[in-house]
Amino acid sequence: MTKQERADYVRNRLGQLYPAPPVPLDHTDAFTLLVAVLLSAQCTDIRVNQVTPALFRLGSTPAALAAAPLDQIEAIVRPCGLGPQKAKAIKELSRILVDEHQSQVPASLEALERLPGVGHKTAQVVMAQAFGIPSFPVDTHIHRLAQRWGLTDGRSVIQTERDLKRLFPEESWNKLHLQIIFYGREFCTARGCDGTVCEICRTCYAKRRNPVSTKKA
Structure with a gap:
């Protein structure tokens, strides 16, 4: 897969898994x-x-x-x-x-x-x-997963944000950043997946055998 093909797969799969992700923090305004x-x-x-x-x-x-x-x-x-x-x-x-x-x-x-x-x-x-203004907040989950999925080199959070904004259509950003967070918490956790375990990691890198070392946010 090319980087763009991986990004397209990620967006489509997360859309299937989390079609309407809620905002995790309770608020009224x-x-x-x-x-x-x-x-x-x-x-x-x-x-x-x-x-x-x-x-x-x-x-x-x-x-x-x-x-x-x-x-x-x-x-x-x-x-x-x-x-x-x-x-x-x-x-x-x-x-x-x-x-x-x-x-x-x-x-x-x-x-x-x-x-x-x-x-x-x-x-x-x-x-x-x-x-509702298109933004792509990058937290520790997104920074980790973007590296595991080969969407960024992870040298900084700002660079990860720039890379993801280039790969994904602007209209998807607000939902997608939540979808990645939910996936990271459920399937691609810091300890539960090393880049070779979860569905998306295995699909993006079918031949990967060695754990991926990611840079922290």
């Missing part, structure tokens, strides 16, 4: 999604979904969380790890949204990336899932 994605850094989506109900009872709008005591925010988000940093970022970005964006999450990658605690991947998730 762009703001609650932004906060949930921020909390998901170095934390599982399951844990974030366990924590956010209490956080959003404390405040589910920028004005409410900007006004909430920092120690109360930190006490709630502590199970997600990096509690002090994440609590401070949530409170400060909430204040900025109130002061500079009329309490609205901006539909701008550049504006999102200027918010405290919001990196490139977080901003892209919000662009894709809150606003």
